[in-house]
Amino acid sequence: MSMDETNPWRNAEIRFDTAAEKLALDDGMQKILRKPARELTVHIPVTLDDGRLEVFTGFRVQHSIARGPAKGGIRYAPDVSLDEVRALASWMTWKCAVVGIPFGGGKGGVICDPNVMSNLELERLTRRYTAEIIDFIGPEKDVPAPDMNTNEQTMAWIMDTFSMHKRETTTAVVTGKPFHLGGSRGRPEATGRGCMTVILQALQKFGMKPEETTVVVQGFGNVGGMAAKLMSKIGIKIIAVIEVDGTVHNANGLDIPALAAHRAATGSILDFPGGENLTSEEGLFLKCDVLLPAAKENVITSQTAGKINPKILCEGANGPTTALADQILEDRNIFIIPDILANAGGVTVSYFEWVQDRQGYFWNEQLVNSRLEEIMIESFQDVVHYGESHKVNNRTAAYMLALDRVANAIRSRGIYA
Ligand code: NAD
Numbered sequence: 001m002s003m004d005e006t007n008p009w010r011n012a013e014i015r016f017d018t019a020a021e022k023l024a025l026d027d028g029m030q031k032i033l034r035k036p037a038r039e040l041t042v043h044i045p046v047t048l049d050d051g052r053l054e055v056f057t058g059f060r061v062q063h064s065i066a067r068g069p070a071k072g073g074i075r076y077a078p079d080v081s082l083d084e085v086r087a088l089a090s091w092m093t094w095k096c097a098v099v100g101i102p103f104g105g106g107k108g109g110v111i112c113d114p115n116v117m118s119n120l121e122l123e124r125l126t127r128r129y130t131a132e133i134i135d136f137i138g139p140e141k142d143v144p145a146p147d148m149n150t151n152e153q154t155m156a157w158i159m160d161t162f163s164m165h166k167r168e169t170t171t172a173v174v175t176g177k178p179f180h181l182g183g184s185r186g187r188p189e190a191t192g193r194g195c196m197t198v199i200l201q202a203l204q205k206f207g208m209k210p211e212e213t214t215v216v217v218q219g220f221g222n223v224g225g226m227a228a229k230l231m232s233k234i235g236i237k238i239i240a241v242i243e244v245d246g247t248v249h250n251a252n253g254l255d256i257p258a259l260a261a262h263r264a265a266t267g268s269i270l271d272f273p274g275g276e277n278l279t280s281e282e283g284l285f286l287k288c289d290v291l292l293p294a295a296k297e298n299v300i301t302s303q304t305a306g307k308i309n310p311k312i313l314c315e316g317a318n319g320p321t322t323a324l325a326d327q328i329l330e331d332r333n334i335f336i337i338p339d340i341l342a343n344a345g346g347v348t349v350s351y352f353e354w355v356q357d358r359q360g361y362f363w364n365e366q367l368v369n370s371r372l373e374e375i376m377i378e379s380f381q382d383v384v385h386y387g388e389s390h391k392v393n394n395r396t397a398a399y400m401l402a403l404d405r406v407a408n409a410i411r412s413r414g415i416y417a
Helices: 008-023 027-034 082-098 119-132 152-166 187-205 222-233 256-266 280-284 323-331 345-359 365-390 394-413
Strands: 038-047 053-064 070-077 105-111 142-146 214-218 237-243 246-249 276-278 287-293 309-314 335-337
Touching: 008 027, 008 082, 008 323, 008 394, 027 394, 038 082, 038 119, 053 070, 053 082, 053 119, 053 142, 070 082, 070 119, 070 152, 070 345, 082 105, 082 345, 082 365, 082 394, 105 119, 105 142, 119 152, 142 152, 142 345, 187 222, 187 287, 187 309, 187 335, 187 345, 187 365, 214 222, 214 280, 222 237, 222 256, 237 256, 237 280, 246 280, 335 394, 345 365, 365 394
Parallel strands: 070 105, 070 142, 214 237, 214 287, 287 309, 309 335
Antiparallel strands: 038 053, 053 105, 237 246, 246 276
16 A cells, blocks of 8 residues: 555545546636645644643645535644645535535644643643634634544634634534534534435445344444444444454444443443454454444555455545545445545534524424435435436545536636636
């Protein structure tokens, strides 16, 4: 596996080029859509708890604001890079267009190791980062959300810092906030619920019964954990869960709430009384109906794509499959529900949160879930029908649909000069 294969921006470019060529997008439009509209790099001074001054580097990239304000998470990690943030920002543009919500795409990141930082240091970092990007963000401009290593608390700090500068409480500047600060019902489950909805659509398409379906989930966090919980509740068999330190497997289906309790008590999914331990690799290559990678990027590569064994691959994570793996999966006839569709439930309920904040009127959970389900089903059908009628795979179909929608918005708006 080459370094290039795992570069997320390179992967985003390859998918973009394939879709743009099939759409016969003109050169000028390709030039506009290929590059992010704006990229901001900031250097963030933070006083550490021991009195030392440290300077962190952060980014905010707005890939497109053609269809609405930029939308996308902020991640804190030691290996954040501008290329990664660019790729994630462009995926947000395509994701929002695939599900038809009125946002563009953005993403942010700060190079830091939150595991070695105190809560107070993280708060100071978040507030100063917000101050540095404050002219870039806003409910009508660019609306951040949580991503890797950021959470409800991070969003509350951003909202507060923004509001203090503007001298008015502005809840709609971020989504993924705590419920008591303008968050939405159903947001924590949204991405996992969206994955379940599209998986059920795929099962229906192939005439498969949920109660006879076996699923392997990689990543027992927000997306994978919620999806596993919701699917097991309706009788789908989760036969394995893969985590960083290994896999827990039970061919008859794992008791997911009990597994969650075991992890909460012991710190690991391993040695669970209701299953057997396997290595992470063994878990990934198990035969199953559905594989749901919901952990990180670059899991299904040119090295591993020939060894996985699902009928359906539902990409809960962003970028779990490299572009080089795409052809191998297509040759093996694996039905892919691509990330920009499969995990769009999160941004969809973020959109609901933004709408509710602006209306100052909050929906009950049932309404949130039913509207989410409606959008996910319609988007799944759109992508699959588009793929069938244009004779392309689901990933290319999703990109083509998205590119076409964003290009149309740009054509209608015209080029400001
Ligand atoms: P999370 O941090 O809550 O969970 C990730 C889980 O994956 C953790 O339990 C972690 O231990 C595990 N993990 C990490 N590396 C692993 C590895 N090599 N093998 C197996 N397990 C591993 O994160 P999350 O919010 O669930 O996000 C997961 C993915 O989904 C990311 O790619 C994220 O960008 C994407 N995503 C998340 C949302 C959302 O709403 N949370 C929305 C869209 C996309």
